[in-house]
Amino acid sequence: MKIDTVRSDFPQLRETVYGKPLVYLDNAATSLRPLSVVREWEDMSLKYNSNLHRAVHKTAVDATERYESTRAAVAAFVGAEFPEEIVFTSGTTQSINLLASCLEGSGFFSSGDEILVAESEHHSNIVPWQLVSMRKGLKIKVIPVNSHGEILVETLSELLTPRTKLCCIAHISNVLGIVNPIREIVDICHANGTLVLVDGAQGIVHADVNIREAGCDFYAFSGHKIYAAPGTGVLYGKKALLENLPPYMGGGEMIESVSWEKTTFAPVPGRFEAGTQNISGTPTLVPAIQTCKILRDREIAKEQEDIKAFMAKSLTSNPDITLYGNPEDPAKKIPLYSFSVAGVHHEDLALILDKMGIAVRSGQMCAEPLMNRFGVTGMLRASFAPYNTLKEAEYFIESLNKAIKMLK
Ligand code: PMP
Numbered sequence: 055m056k057i058d059t060v061r062s063d064f065p066q067l068r069e070t071v072y073g074k075p076l077v078y079l080d081n082a083a084t085s086l087r088p089l090s091v092v093r094e095w096e097d098m099s100l101k102y103n104s105n106l107h108r109a110v111h112k113t114a115v116d117a118t119e120r121y122e123s124t125r126a127a128v129a130a131f132v133g134a135e136f137p138e139e140i141v142f143t144s145g146t147t148q149s150i151n152l153l154a155s156c157l158e159g160s161g162f163f164s165s166g167d168e169i170l171v172a173e174s175e176h177h178s179n180i181v182p183w184q185l186v187s188m189r190k191g192l193k194i195k196v197i198p199v200n201s202h203g204e205i206l207v208e209t210l211s212e213l214l215t216p217r218t219k220l221c222c223i224a225h226i227s228n229v230l231g232i233v234n235p236i237r238e239i240v241d242i243c244h245a246n247g248t249l250v251l252v253d254g255a256q257g258i259v260h261a262d263v264n265i266r267e268a269g270c271d272f273y274a275f276s277g278h279k280i281y282a283a284p285g286t287g288v289l290y291g292k293k294a295l296l297e298n299l300p301p302y303m304g305g306g307e308m309i310e311s312v313s314w315e316k317t318t319f320a321p322v323p324g325r326f327e328a329g330t331q332n333i334s335g336t337p338t339l340v341p342a343i344q345t346c347k348i349l350r351d352r353e354i355a356k357e358q359e360d361i362k363a364f365m366a367k368s369l370t371s372n373p374d375i376t377l378y379g380n381p382e383d384p385a386k387k388i389p390l391y392s393f394s395v396a397g398v399h400h401e402d403l404a405l406i407l408d409k410m411g412i413a414v415r416s417g418q419m420c421a422e423p424l425m426n427r428f429g430v431t432g433m434l435r436a437s438f439a440p441y442n443t444l445k446e447a448e449y450f451i452e453s454l455n456k457a458i459k460m461l462k
Contacts, residue, residue, distance in 0.1 A: 072409050074410055077435060078439075081417055081439035088281055088341065088342075093175050103334070133414070145284075153272055156300060169221070171196060176419075182384075210243070225257025231437070233261060237268055252268065265290055274288065280339075283336075286335045323455060361444050374458065392419065394434065398461045400433055404434060
């Protein structure tokens, strides 16, 4: 079976917790690492360790070559037109903060301008915009979701005004698992002259991302959710837009020339990558991308579909369970399930499941406004990766039912 071969590349899947085989269902928080990623990190640390872009010696040239060829590999993976459109960051959070700072510094926003943010966004795609809004006197308008968790695209026509400069939206919600209609939203926003930032932290894992087809202006994601080293990430931006942005941080390697009278800045993307970069981590995006491609295999996709059908049926047929993010069309949802159980606290359930070897997330999942929307203080979330199996899903449901019985 292909899935067994794939699983053997992720050593953590052979770990036990409390004497039980680990069933890792917290993949939306961070994925597990395959050996190929760890080996790349090891090679970069033990064979190619050297600072980037600076020295002329062979090791520095080799390290720089590996770092820059990673940029080209990422550009090809997401369908960017130019490698320069890929800015390396420490993750989605830094990507969005970088963009917020640079847009602010460029004079893009004037007092009274508006930013649209979806109700289902992660705090990383809310708070950076609140910070800019506080400083620049902007207004944040919320795009609502319906009771299934789907974004109400039809509200855009009312929300958009001539002052709407930017729309910030997740490709896939980390709480609801719903795939948002990015192309449709981009077309509506662009017709209004509004730029679109897509938070792709979950989208990059589960969708075949083609940025040019999506048409968005910016796309942010983290390496650690696609099997790469933590502390790696990407901000994609259309070249013409990035070229009009000022630097994010000042420091080494982001400049063209420095003098007391006048400092000029490096071309993109170097302008946004001040200081020593993640020398060992960023090149792990290459084997990580390879892993993503392997995991998109047909046999593995079929197992994912079986998991989705089983999970949806099991969770919706239990009258005590409320599933958040339940679109009519199952193709619109990834195998990510946030729910609550009547009369049982999500944290108690998570603790009992942990004792059964199951790692799940409980709490607000960095989306407090969405918790308020559904009138809950938190949820329990089981998020599957393509290396998870139907057997694990079955064990999860069986264990969940046992845990509910114990707590009721
Ligand atoms: N946005 C979404 C949709 C996410 O799922 C996450 C991670 N939970 C983030 C942003 C933040 O990612 P990071 O912590 O890697 O910066």
